Amino acid sequence: VTERARIARYFAPLTAGEAGSFSLTDDAAILTPPAGQQLVITTDSVIENIHVLAHASAAQFARKLVRRNLSDLAAMGARPWRYSINLHTPRGLADDWFAEFAATLAEEQAHFNMVLIGGDSTSGDGAIHTTMTCFGLLEGTALRRNSAQAGDDLYVSGTLGDAALALPMLQHGQPVPEDFAARYHMPEPRLALGHALKTIATAALDISDGLLQDIAQLCRASAVGATLLRDDIPLSDEARSILAVDATAWDFILGGGDDYELAFTAPPEKRAEIAALAMQLNLPLTRIGIVTEGDEIQLLDEYGEQVDIGKIGWEYA
Amino acid sequence: VTERARIARYFAPLTAGEAGSFSLTDDAAILTPPAGQQLVITTDSVIENIHVLAHASAAQFARKLVRRNLSDLAAMGARPWRYSINLHTPRGLADDWFAEFAATLAEEQAHFNMVLIGGDSTSGDGAIHTTMTCFGLLEGTALRRNSAQAGDDLYVSGTLGDAALALPMLQHGQPVPEDFAARYHMPEPRLALGHALKTIATAALDISDGLLQDIAQLCRASAVGATLLRDDIPLSDEARSILAVDATAWDFILGGGDDYELAFTAPPEKRAEIAALAMQLNLPLTRIGIVTEGDEIQLLDEYGEQVDIGKIGWEYA
Numbered sequence: 001v002t003e004r005a006r007i008a009r010y011f012a013p014l015t016a017g018e019a020g021s022f023s024l025t026d027d028a029a030i031l032t033p034p035a036g037q038q039l040v041i042t043t044d045s046v047i048e049n050i051h052v053l054a055h056a057s058a059a060q061f062a063r064k065l066v067r068r069n070l071s072d073l074a075a076m077g078a079r080p081w082r083y084s085i086n087l088h089t090p091r092g093l094a095d096d097w098f099a100e101f102a103a104t105l106a107e108e109q110a111h112f113n114m115v116l117i118g119g120d121s122t123s124g125d126g127a128i129h130t131t132m133t134c135f136g137l138l139e140g141t142a143l144r145r146n147s148a149q150a151g152d153d154l155y156v157s158g159t160l161g162d163a164a165l166a167l168p169m170l171q172h173g174q175p176v177p178e179d180f181a182a183r184y185h186m187p188e189p190r191l192a193l194g195h196a197l198k199t200i201a202t203a204a205l206d207i208s209d210g211l212l213q214d215i216a217q218l219c220r221a222s223a224v225g226a227t228l229l230r231d232d233i234p235l236s237d238e239a240r241s242i243l244a245v246d247a248t249a250w251d252f253i254l255g256g257g258d259d260y261e262l263a264f265t266a267p268p269e270k271r272a273e274i275a276a277l278a279m280q281l282n283l284p285l286t287r288i289g290i291v292t293e294g295d296e297i298q299l300l301d302e303y304g305e306q307v308d309i310g311k312i313g314w315e316y317a
Numbered sequence: 318v319t320e321r322a323r324i325a326r327y328f329a330p331l332t333a334g335e336a337g338s339f340s341l342t343d344d345a346a347i348l349t350p351p352a353g354q355q356l357v358i359t360t361d362s363v364i365e366n367i368h369v370l371a372h373a374s375a376a377q378f379a380r381k382l383v384r385r386n387l388s389d390l391a392a393m394g395a396r397p398w399r400y401s402i403n404l405h406t407p408r409g410l411a412d413d414w415f416a417e418f419a420a421t422l423a424e425e426q427a428h429f430n431m432v433l434i435g436g437d438s439t440s441g442d443g444a445i446h447t448t449m450t451c452f453g454l455l456e457g458t459a460l461r462r463n464s465a466q467a468g469d470d471l472y473v474s475g476t477l478g479d480a481a482l483a484l485p486m487l488q489h490g491q492p493v494p495e496d497f498a499a500r501y502h503m504p505e506p507r508l509a510l511g512h513a514l515k516t517i518a519t520a521a522l523d524i525s526d527g528l529l530q531d532i533a534q535l536c537r538a539s540a541v542g543a544t545l546l547r548d549d550i551p552l553s554d555e556a557r558s559i560l561a562v563d564a565t566a567w568d569f570i571l572g573g574g575d576d577y578e579l580a581f582t583a584p585p586e587k588r589a590e591i592a593a594l595a596m597q598l599n600l601p602l603t604r605i606g607i608v609t610e611g612d613e614i615q616l617l618d619e620y621g622e623q624v625d626i627g628k629i630g631w632e633y634a
Contacts, residue, residue: 004534025538026462027389027522028359030455039356042345043401043437043450050441072344084360086403086448120360124367126443131403133360133450138347145343205344217321221342 001095003121010102011085014109014116018082021117029118031082031135040136042072048127052185053170058097061130062104063186068208069134070112070189071260075206077143077198078136079191080112085119086131093123112191140198143264148203148222152265152291155274157190157283159236160211164256165249166238180238187260193285196277197264204264210255212309214263216297222265225296228289230254230307254299254309265291318412320438327419328402331426331433335399338434346435348399348452357453359389365444369502370487375414378447379421380503385525386451387429387506388577392523394460394515395453396508397429402436403448410440418447429508457515460581465520465539469582469608472591474507474600476553477528481573482566483555497555504577510602513594514581521581527572529626531580533614539582542613545606547571547624571616571626582608 001009007024015021020030033039046052046065053060070080085105089097109115114134148154162183169176170184190206197204203222207214211233219226233253235243243249266274271287278285292298299307318326324341332338337347350356363369363382370377387397402422406414426432431451465471479500486493487501507523514521520539524531528550536543550570552560560566583591588604595602609615616624 022461022463025534027392028357028395028453030459031356031358033350033356039348039350040345041348041401041435041452043403043435045403045405045437045439045448047405047439047441050439075344078345084358084450086360086362088362088364088446118358118360120362122362122364122367124364124444127441129405129446131362131448133401135358136345142347144339146339217342 006098007121010098011116011119014102014105016115018115018117021115024118029084031117033137036139038138040073040076040078040138040142041133042069042136043131043133044068044072045129045131047129058100059104060185061128062101062108065130065132066105066108066112067187067189067260069132070191071187071206071208073134073136074189074191074194075143075204075262076138077194078138079195080114080134081137082117082135083114084117084133087119087121088129089121089123090125090128091123143194143198143201143204145203145205145218146221148218148224148265148291149267150224150291150293152202152267153271153287154215154226154228154263154265154289154291155285155287156207156211156234156261156263157193157285158261159234159239159284160207160259160261161239161249161253161256162236163187163258164252165242167258177238180236184258187258189260190262190283192281193262193283197262200270200273200277201264201266204262207259207261207263208257210257211259211263212254212297212299218263219295219297223295225292225294226289227292227298227300229300231302232286232288234284234286323415324438327415328433328436331419331422333432335432335434338432341435346401348434350454353456355455357390357393357395357455357459358450359386359453360448360450361385361389362446362448364446375417376421377502378445379418379425382447382449383422383425383429384504384506384577386449387508388504388523388525390451390453391506391508391511392460392521392579393455394511395455396512397431397451398454399434399452400431401434401450404436404438405446406438406440407442407445408440460511460515460518460521462520462522462535463538465535465541465582465608466584467541467608467610469519469584470588470604471532471543471545471580471582471606471608472602472604473524473528473551473578473580474510474602475578476551476556476601477524477576477578478556478566478570478573479553480504480575481569482559484575494555497553501575504575506577507579507600509598510579510600514579517587517590517594518581518583521579524576524578524580525574527574528576528580529571529614529616535580536612536614540612542609542611543606544609544615544617546617548619549603549605551601551603
């Protein structure tokens, strides 16, 4: 099958008749954002053996690719709208791979309400590389990471560390409960949360590189510090049971990344509103600390003692 | 150096203070196209050993990446405006590589009048992969490839086959005249031509996959055929001298690709206007055939005999 035939068969249907995509037959696509909405752009790659396991299925590539990107839109309070794809695959990769990749994109784009508008593909040596550029729409003001205020509460959504704890088990072929494995394979971009937070939060970002590293980014951008209570970090039952037998699990929870939860800050007078939002979204929104003056990130254990986070092996400088 | 520090040092300056880029410190970028202009999106990758030579310099990556993308904007009659970059580099690649890559992007974006707004980067195994997504602006109606009419003249810009003929010489380390090597390393996106053709041409596309394959694409999209005169194909002095000793050079000229010239169609009454445009742009615009009814692509030699293009080894189906 030629590249052109593959595009026509598997990818052109994903444009769903969107006029500006020209059914992927032209040199470029035309985007016309609806009046009064801003266009938000994000791009992320998913590479074999880095963001997905070696020999990941085409479906696993597609889901991780979509969700990594949409998590960035969620963090800004934007909603999905259009996307483009870049594919690099080994020469001679079976047609089945493309069929499964496109079928999964079809499910994902229906679920998240967006359509394909363009892309490119190459084949050659080496691992599978997939890149998505996602075009979101934003009404009102974007959630930013540079506007946290000393005195704000610091929250995270969902539970942390699950993907990072599941990963080595998946890599070693150990049995992993399906829900726990899904935290790695199929993260949930917190789009509804991001949308709601536009009028509640002072700052937000998605936790993709690890809680402490991402909180440090938010604080640096906002010129503030933060004090976090380790015991208040929301954990799944699986993470709790791993932690019960292995205290080094904290390194994965605090620094592992791949959570795709949102961290956000809000003044204390928003607590009731945030509790109501958590109920409405059926998603835990947990206060794990406070924003402080200065530039220090402190982590306190259950005795109020400072944990030496310099010893946890992530980029924190 | 951490990824964050590298982004801040080398890439954030390329945003040139563009507000929506947030200096590359946030989750996504915001694009606000000027009123009355359409946003045109294209994306292409440049991968080591596929689009550039093995061990290509960082500057060669950057130039090919920018120019491959801008050629697609040129083919639609759009002008460069904003871009994002995805980088995948081998673990431990020297900082010098990033410095040279960013310095070359700085030159290119100044030359082509666009700024960086976002991207992502990863490091791992394998070859260097670079991807650009380019956001162009379009006033008026886009040049399309689906609107050629039977009876139109068929033109190409510049000379064809140079990059494809230079490539094996470069791969084998043979001496190559600088201008000829530049056709491979540093193609010239025909932006001014594409802009002018919006009111002259009936259809256009850029020649990236090889003349015959791309003409076939244009004809298929327009539901027409074409008859090309091989002897009228514009050639450089270097290509002519190679052809004089090796008739297989035709395969490179007709099917080699990497030309990044524009092919376009226009009714015969536009001949004087096109000749004037060629003078004004100081760029040869050569009539190489005509658009026909039906769906056949014919290539005639200097005796008017049909050349069997099925024997030339490119994708033509």
